[in-house]
Structure formats: structure tokens, C-alpha cells
Amino acid sequence: MKKPKKTEDPAPGLFGAASTSAPEPQKRSKCFFSFSYSKMALYEECPLKYKFKYVDKIKEEPKYYFAFGHSIHHALEFLYAVKAPPFPAVGEVLEAFRKDWNLKSCLEKGYKDPAKADGDYQKGLEMLSAYYRHHDGRFKLPFLLEYGADVEVDGMVVRIIADKIEYLGKGELALVDYKTGKDVRRRPDQLHMYQKICELDPRLRERVHEVYGDKVPVLRIKQMLYYHVPTLKEYAFDRAEDAEIGVFWERALGVAENIRAARFDPSPGERQCAWCDYKKLCPHFCGGEERRPAAAPEAEAVGELVDSYGRLREKLDEMSARAEELKARIISLADGAEVLAGKEYELNIKRVEKTEFRNREAVIAALNEFDLYQKALGLTIKNITALMSDPSVPEAAREKLLRLAGKSRVFDLIPRKKT
Ligand code: SF4
Missing domain, CATH: 3.90.320 (Lambda Exonuclease; Chain A)
Structure with a gap:
């Protein structure tokens, strides 16, 4: 291709005109x-x-x-x-x-x-x-x-x-x-x-x-x-x-x-930053990793989680109160039945005898009297009932504890979806 000669006239421009005397x-x-x-x-x-x-x-x-x-x-x-x-x-x-x-x-x-x-x-x-x-x-x-x-x-x-x-x-x-x-x-x-x-x-x-x-x-x-x-x-x-x-x-x-x-x-954006080789130099990024502008968005996210959890717990409390209410009504109507059925579910009703000690002070006094407090390893019902059947515990102590123990019946309802 030949080299173009120098121009004499500028072409009429639409917006601005080409210079006639181009500098070197x-x-x-x-x-x-x-x-x-x-x-x-x-x-x-x-x-x-x-x-x-x-x-x-x-x-x-x-x-x-x-x-x-x-x-x-x-x-x-x-x-x-x-x-x-x-x-x-x-x-x-x-x-x-x-x-x-x-x-x-x-x-x-x-x-x-x-x-x-x-x-x-x-x-x-x-x-x-x-x-x-x-x-x-x-x-x-x-x-x-x-x-x-x-x-x-x-x-x-x-x-x-x-x-x-x-x-x-x-x-x-x-x-x-x-x-x-x-x-x-x-x-x-x-x-x-x-x-x-x-x-x-x-x-x-x-x-x-x-x-x-x-x-x-x-x-x-x-x-x-x-x-x-x-x-x-x-x-x-x-x-x-x-x-x-x-x-x-x-x-x-x-x-x-x-x-x-x-x-x-900088004008960060997914598209332009994805292919940008200057991330390590860019103040928007820190060592190549995107810098989170401020803690605010995270704090916002935590706030949202707290609210969701609160709402969920509220719902759960409502639902467990409703479940307890239903359970009480079912038990009152069970009349000794072990299984009850609805259209979709069956309920197995388990009855369990539970030991309980209503007078806590009296139990502590009894344990101290027979020097059994340490042996009980804490005032749990399980540990105290274990003492009552332990042959190494004096009989008088076992009888005393037995007298302090009461019995209650607890019901457990186990649902099973019908097939
Ligand atoms: S990484 Fe920085 S310099 Fe590169 S496109 Fe993104 S904002 Fe611009």
C-alpha cells in the first residue's frame, strides 16, 4: 500500500473538524x-x-x-x-x-x-x-x-x-x-x-x-x-x-x-472485575480478595438471622403448647388403651412410673444423716433411686429415702404415620 500524501483540506466534520496542519x-x-x-x-x-x-x-x-x-x-x-x-x-x-x-x-x-x-x-x-x-x-x-x-x-x-x-x-x-x-x-x-x-x-x-x-x-x-x-x-x-x-x-x-x-x-462489578488483572493493586480488593465495603451488610445479615430464629422459636413454643394440650386430651380419653388410631396416624401410648422427691430438704437431711451425700454424686433422681437399691447402703437409710419418694405416672405418645 502506498503511503498517503499530506492533506490540503479538512473534511467537513459533523461535530468538530479534522486538523489541517497536523503536528509532527x-x-x-x-x-x-x-x-x-x-x-x-x-x-x-x-x-x-x-x-x-x-x-x-x-x-x-x-x-x-x-x-x-x-x-x-x-x-x-x-x-x-x-x-x-x-x-x-x-x-x-x-x-x-x-x-x-x-x-x-x-x-x-x-x-x-x-x-x-x-x-x-x-x-x-x-x-x-x-x-x-x-x-x-x-x-x-x-x-x-x-x-x-x-x-x-x-x-x-x-x-x-x-x-x-x-x-x-x-x-x-x-x-x-x-x-x-x-x-x-x-x-x-x-x-x-x-x-x-x-x-x-x-x-x-x-x-x-x-x-x-x-x-x-x-x-x-x-x-x-x-x-x-x-x-x-x-x-x-x-x-x-x-x-x-x-x-x-x-x-x-x-x-x-x-x-x-x-x-x-474504581468502578467494581462482577463482569469487569472477573477478568481484571489488577485486583492485587486495586483498593476495592485486598490481596486479590474482594474487600467487603463495611461490616454493615454482615450485621444486617445477623439481624435477619436473629429475627428468623425468634419467629421460629415463637412458632415452636406455640406448637408445643398446642401439642401438650392435645396430649392431655388424648390421655384423658384413652381409657387405658395402648394404641389409638386416627385416619392418618396411630399413637402408641406408653405409661411409665416415675419416682420423684418433692421434699428436697428432707432428702438432703437423710443423705447427710447416713453420710451418703458424697456417694449420691449429686442430687439427681437417678442417683438417689440407685442408692435405694444399693445393698451397701444401710437399710434404715434406704427405707427413709423410700418414704420420701413419691410415684407419678407419665405418658409418652409415639405417633406413627399409617401406610
Ligand atoms: S478489580 Fe479494581 S481495577 Fe479491576 S475492574 Fe474491578 S474495580 Fe476496576
Whole structure:
């Protein structure tokens, strides 16, 4: 591709105009703020993440999905990068994919599991073969591939890289952006950025003139589409209206303003934090673990548990009082029966004779009189009744205790569900 010549006229911009006298590249970086759609998207995702990446320049871990997308883009670029048909055969496209894939090791690409890398490699081959079959015989020479432009606008140098640009004639262009990730509904924001910058880009007009001989005063983006390579689906968008581009550009300028003002507060969220490599540096996280903002939510949780327990106990008390009431009525009506039946349940009624000592002081005096207090090992009914049948205890003591003991009958009702 020939290098574009320097421009003479600025293209009329919708909102802001491209600068006519571009400073030298080395001066640019000092006075112009460099911006792009990916910077804008990252800032909107989390300003602090943006700072770590672009201000502090802390490298992120390689991401395998970027490596995969890169190799697919490379193979598609190879397919279309011919001066004139014929286009490369499918085997050559797959070979271009293989070569790019093998430039880096699994780890360099970001794969921790080599099996996953192998799987993705196969997936890439299948994806490209399917793409080739789907378009075979209909390949068209594009105007530009991987077109990179740095356009000065509103005090910024805005960079775009368009995967494929087609010239439709009469100053009209179509943009294609390949996607290789999940097939999700995407907003056309990125395409809006491309539309604005392409239409402001004076060099693009020069290229149209060079390649097609059309000297057009303005370029217009007529169609834009996201092409989802894994599913061969095209998500086409019409040219955005001026008002739509205006709203988008206001948003972009707002982001740029925040970056210039160094507003980099973290904006934590499940999606952005899940893939963030800066957790260890992020104040929202502590040593890679998410910091609970305050004890308040936990305290709230404890309060809820206390209330639930209280409500449950209240219910249980009510239910046991009701059960005791029913038990008393059943016993009063049992008339010596050992089993009673309802429609769903049967009740086994157990009657147990229980020893009890109503006069506690008298029991203590009796135990002390016969020096048995220690032997009783505490004033439990079980221990005292055991003394009464212990042959080593003097008979007088046993008789005294026996006289102090009373008997009561206790009922135990054991329910069983009928089968
Ligand atoms: S961990 Fe989350 S909040 Fe912190 S920088 Fe990363 S994305 Fe932002």
C-alpha cells in the first residue's frame, strides 16, 4: 500500500473538524491526547483499570481470546490481501492461520491448559473453512484492510483500525468489523466511532482518489456491520444519523475530559472485575480478595438471622403448647388403651412410673444423716433411686429415702404415620 500524501483540506466534520496542519508525530504526543474506542470502552468499564493500563502502563496477562481473534483476523486479512483475483485457496488461508498461531507458545497466548489451546486451534480451522465455503465464489476485493488512522479532532488524536473497508462508489463506504468472541448483542458504539473518524479522515479521501480516481469532497459511511465469524452472522447497521453521532461524541468527549482530569475511581462489578488483572493493586480488593465495603451488610445479615430464629422459636413454643394440650386430651380419653388410631396416624401410648422427691430438704437431711451425700454424686433422681437399691447402703437409710419418694405416672405418645 502506498503511503498517503499530506492533506490540503479538512473534511467537513459533523461535530468538530479534522486538523489541517497536523503536528509532527513526536510533537503530537505532547500536546494531543491520544484516544480510541477501546480506551473509551475500558474507561467506561472501570476508570481505575484504565489508569493501571494506560497511565501506569502496567502490562496485563495475555488473554487467549485476544490471541485467537488475532490469528483469525490475520487469516482473513491474508485471504483478501491480493492485488487481483484469484484469491488464495482455503488451504493457504488455513496455513496463514497456523503460522500466526504458532508464532507464540500456549502460555504466551494466555492458555493455561494446552488442551484448551489445541481445541481452539481446531475451532479456528473449522471456523475459517466454514467462512471460506460460505463465501467461496463471492469474494470481493476490498478497498482497505486493517486500515489504521490517527485523526486529530477536538484536541485529541483519535485512532481507529477498521478490519475491512469497501468502496461503494460516489464517495460512499461500507465498514466491516470481524468478531470472534461470543455471539452477543453488540451496541454500534464502535461503528459510530469509525463512522465519525473515517468521515473526518482526509487521507481516506486521498486513498479513494488514488485507487478509484474519484475526487470526492466528502466521504460518507453508508453501511456498517459486525461480522460474527463463528456463526457467519452479519449484524448490519445503517449509517448513524448526525444526532446519534452527536450524542455518542458528547459521551466520548466526557470520557476524555474525565481522563484528562485524572478521575480514576474504581468502578467494581462482577463482569469487569472477573477478568481484571489488577485486583492485587486495586483498593476495592485486598490481596486479590474482594474487600467487603463495611461490616454493615454482615450485621444486617445477623439481624435477619436473629429475627428468623425468634419467629421460629415463637412458632415452636406455640406448637408445643398446642401439642401438650392435645396430649392431655388424648390421655384423658384413652381409657387405658395402648394404641389409638386416627385416619392418618396411630399413637402408641406408653405409661411409665416415675419416682420423684418433692421434699428436697428432707432428702438432703437423710443423705447427710447416713453420710451418703458424697456417694449420691449429686442430687439427681437417678442417683438417689440407685442408692435405694444399693445393698451397701444401710437399710434404715434406704427405707427413709423410700418414704420420701413419691410415684407419678407419665405418658409418652409415639405417633406413627399409617401406610
Ligand atoms: S478489580 Fe474491578 S474495580 Fe479494581 S481495577 Fe479491576 S475492574 Fe476496576
